[in-house]
Amino acid sequence: MIDKINALRAEIAAINTATAEQAEALRIKYLSKKGAVNALMADFRNVPAEQKREIGQAINDLKNFATEHINQLRECSQQSVREFAHIDLTRTPAPVRLGTRHPLSLVREQIIDIFRRLGFNIAEGPEIEDDWHVFSSLNFADDHPARDMQDTFFIQRNPDVLLRTHTSSVQTRAMEHTQPPIRIICPGRVYRNEAISARAHCFFHQVEALYVDTDVTFADLRQTLLYFAREMFGPETKIRLRPSYFPFTEPSAEMDISCNICGGKGCGFCKHTGWVEILGCGMVDPNVLDACGIDSKKYTGFALGMGVERITNLKYRVNDLRMFSENDIRFLKEFTSAR
Numbered sequence: 001m002i003d004k005i006n007a008l009r010a011e012i013a014a015i016n017t018a019t020a021e022q023a024e025a026l027r028i029k030y031l032s033k034k035g036a037v038n039a040l041m042a043d044f045r046n047v048p049a050e051q052k053r054e055i056g057q058a059i060n061d062l063k064n065f066a067t068e069h070i071n072q073l074r075e076c077s078q079q080s081v082r083e084f085a086h087i088d089l090t091r092t093p094a095p096v097r098l099g100t101r102h103p104l105s106l107v108r109e110q111i112i113d114i115f116r117r118l119g120f121n122i123a124e125g126p127e128i129e130d131d132w133h134v135f136s137s138l139n140f141a142d143d144h145p146a147r148d149m150q151d152t153f154f155i156q157r158n159p160d161v162l163l164r165t166h167t168s169s170v171q172t173r174a175m176e177h178t179q180p181p182i183r184i185i186c187p188g189r190v191y192r193n194e195a196i197s198a199r200a201h202c203f204f205h206q207v208e209a210l211y212v213d214t215d216v217t218f219a220d221l222r223q224t225l226l227y228f229a230r231e232m233f234g235p236e237t238k239i240r241l242r243p244s245y246f247p248f249t250e251p252s253a254e255m256d257i258s259c260n261i262c263g264g265k266g267c268g269f270c271k272h273t274g275w276v277e278i279l280g281c282g283m284v285d286p287n288v289l290d291a292c293g294i295d296s297k298k299y300t301g302f303a304l305g306m307g308v309e310r311i312t313n314l315k316y317r318v319n320d321l322r323m324f325s326e327n328d329i330r331f332l333k334e335f336t337s338a339r
């Protein structure tokens with residue numbers, strides 16, 4: 001008999017939600033004259049006299065518990081009807097305003113994605129740097145005029161603490177800690193002490209790539225550049241390499257692509273030459289490899305560096321550099337559908 005009572009109690013306790021109608025049905029099922037609790041009374045008659053007290057008490061407890069539990073279920077259901085009655089579940093929800101990705105982030109991701117497919121991994125370095133990583137290790141002699149090519153911000157009048165002027169510093173950091181093969185891509189922000197105008201800013205973004213291994217040649221560099229240019233600007237894109245000078249590469253070159261606006265015919269954008277410059281590159285100077293602890297007799301490498309703003313300008317025709325950092329929402333919205 002006790003088992004029966006406990007089973008019934010467990011059954012009622014397990015019910016934890018009910019509408020008002022369901023609560024009424026439960027009351028009838030368990031507590032009415034013909035309900036389950038009353039049915040126990042019929043058995044009660046057959047309980048031996050010495051157990052009557054204990055079992056009678058248990059049936060009473062069960063009855064109280066069931067009454068209270070079912071009342072509670074009814075109350076909850078009424079409360080929730082009251083609480084949520086004013087909510088119109090059929091109403092169309094307000095549209096969610098989605099933000100857009102910043103054009104520089106979009107283009108940076110596109111560049112990284114292309115190099116990732118060639119097996120390059122991302123490497124990062126600090127924006128506050130020292131002279132060694134930004135200049136000396138990269139073959140800038142102390143009195144070399146090339147240091148003036150990049151107007152450096154120094155911190156606290158200390159010539160050894162500065163904001164990096166290019167992401168080539170990440171090359172040094174990678175080579176200092178790793179032996180070849182090294183195949184890295186280094187995206188990041190760089191700083192130069194320039195007056196802010198449509199064409200120059202005191203900070204901008206670069207992506208650097210470095211590949212060092214045995215037998216890396218200029219042909220590898222050229223092919224990598226061609227692949228990059230065609231992935232970025234379309235399969236018809238042509239490239240052209242012009243000799244140039246950077247302290248950390250020998251030989252050095254600048255790469256132009258066929259103007260993606262006029263297709264190479266000549267227009268205002270490419271100053272009627274049919275070509276636009278997009279990046280600097282070259283074979284890593286053996287002095288740089290040696291300075292970073294890599295045997296320049298055994299290994300060779302190529303490096304390249306490009307400005308993300310420049311590539312974005314070519315892809316999306318953003319001609320004024322200042323727009324990238326003004327956070328004008330109308331400008332950012334232009335890129336809603338860009339990928």
Ligand code: DAH
Pocket residue numbers: 165166167168208209246249279280281282303304305306
């Ligand atoms: N660091 C150069 C700059 O900021 C860009 C560059 C040129 C990077 C040639 C390279 C390179 O790795 O090989 O103007």
